[in-house]
Amino acid sequence: MNIQHNIQLQPYNSFRTKAVARLLGEPQTADELSEMLRLFPHEKKLILGAGFNVFFTKDFNGLIIKPAMRGINILSETDNEVVIEAGAAEDWDTFVEYTVLKGFAGLENLSLIPGSVGASPVQNIGAYGTEAKDRIIRVNAADLQTGEISVFTNEECGFAYRDSIFKRTCRYIITSVIFRLSKSFNYKEKYIDLSRELEGVPSPTLSQVREAIIRIRSRKLPDYTVLPNAGSFFKNPLLTKEEKEMLQHKLVDLPLYNVGDDRFKTSAAFLIEKAGYKGKRRGMVGTYEHHSLIIVNYGTDNGQEIADFMREIQNEVCQQFGVMLEPEVWIF
Numbered sequence: 001m002n003i004q005h006n007i008q009l010q011p012y013n014s015f016r017t018k019a020v021a022r023l024l025g026e027p028q029t030a031d032e033l034s035e036m037l038r039l040f041p042h043e044k045k046l047i048l049g050a051g052f053n054v055f056f057t058k059d060f061n062g063l064i065i066k067p068a069m070r071g072i073n074i075l076s077e078t079d080n081e082v083v084i085e086a087g088a089a090e091d092w093d094t095f096v097e098y099t100v101l102k103g104f105a106g107l108e109n110l111s112l113i114p115g116s117v118g119a120s121p122v123q124n125i126g127a128y129g130t131e132a133k134d135r136i137i138r139v140n141a142a143d144l145q146t147g148e149i150s151v152f153t154n155e156e157c158g159f160a161y162r163d164s165i166f167k168r169t170c171r172y173i174i175t176s177v178i179f180r181l182s183k184s185f186n187y188k189e190k191y192i193d194l195s196r197e198l199e200g201v202p203s204p205t206l207s208q209v210r211e212a213i214i215r216i217r218s219r220k221l222p223d224y225t226v227l228p229n230a231g232s233f234f235k236n237p238l239l240t241k242e243e244k245e246m247l248q249h250k251l252v253d254l255p256l257y258n259v260g261d262d263r264f265k266t267s268a269a270f271l272i273e274k275a276g277y278k279g280k281r282r283g284m285v286g287t288y289e290h291h292s293l294i295i296v297n298y299g300t301d302n303g304q305e306i307a308d309f310m311r312e313i314q315n316e317v318c319q320q321f322g323v324m325l326e327p328e329v330w331i332f
């Protein structure tokens with residue numbers, strides 16, 4: 001079994017902050033994972049995917065488990081659909097590219113999202129009107145306490161906006177994810193930015209949609225290999241009807257999406273921008289000049305600096321607009 005000691009985590013998080021883990025294990029199979037969990041029952045544990053949505057502010061005195069299960073397998077197929085399983089350690093966008101090349105529809109809107117397949121259900125990744133939960137039918141995961149592997153149906157995953165049972169309980173490690181994809185594709189307009197990018201393309205193919213998304217994302221989002229970052233830093237806040245009405249008095253052009261039950265999602269990027277924080281820098285940390293929701297690292301290896309800047313944004317937005325932004329990124 002592959003367990004390493006005193007490992008520097010800087011290469012393992014896309015913000016590139018420094019911290020040392022006492023133990024790091026990379027199980028390659030579900031059985032190896034179960035064995036590792038049984039070997040270290042009392043060790044404090046942390047699960048790390050590809051590290052695109054996490055950063056460290058201090059050393060970790062415990063066992064970091066980084067699932068290394070690979071493989072993409074078609075489990076069943078009909079004329080219209082395919083059921084496909086991908087190992088937790090598969091790179092998300094390589095998997096999406098594979099499905100698009102095969103002509104399997106359903107994940108194309110989630111192109112170029114950094115991360116691993118195993119992270120896709122944890123925070124129910126989403127973009128351009130699609131969420132991972134729309135296509136996930138089952139998730140295989142091990143219980144951190146017992147090492148036992150169970151199957152979660154879509155319903156049992158308890159999916160919500162950037163949320164799931166895996167995120168809420170921190171009790172399971174995902175080993176593989178099973179998706180149901182379609183063999184036919186009809187482009188449906190769901191998101192204004194995407195429709196704009198596809199203007200003049202009469203009936204976009206799967207590949208054309210993927211390419212359009214790659215173009216939009218590349219324009220708006222910084223490349224983490226040049227400017228370390230973790231994508232959207234905060235979740236988009238949900239407002240009650242009263243909160244929404246109060247905020248509209250202050251911000252007449254507030255973007256709002258009615259999500260039912262008298263709840264309204266607004267744009268965290270917009271609030272940060274209105275608070276004067278677009279492209280703002282504090283030492284070696286700042287928000288991206290083209291997208292205020294992205295915090296970028298301009299050259300620190302100290303996660304505390306990023307956390308301090310996060311709190312500054314939260315305080316400023318809260319003071320000006322009465323909304324407490326919640327981080328989407330995990331901070332350890």
Ligand code: EPU
Binds near residue numbers: 233270278293
């Ligand atoms: N906006 C601003 N200022 C900016 C950028 C955006 O005011 O600097 C406003 C505009 O009104 C714009 C709106 O924010 O119309 C929405 O912007 P965008 O389409 O970029 O979406 P987002 O809400 O910022 C969400 C996801 C992204 C996902 C995009 C596209 C969250 C927290 N973020 O961002 O996901 O790619 O939609 O669907 O839900 C991620 O989770 O890491 C991520 C990148």
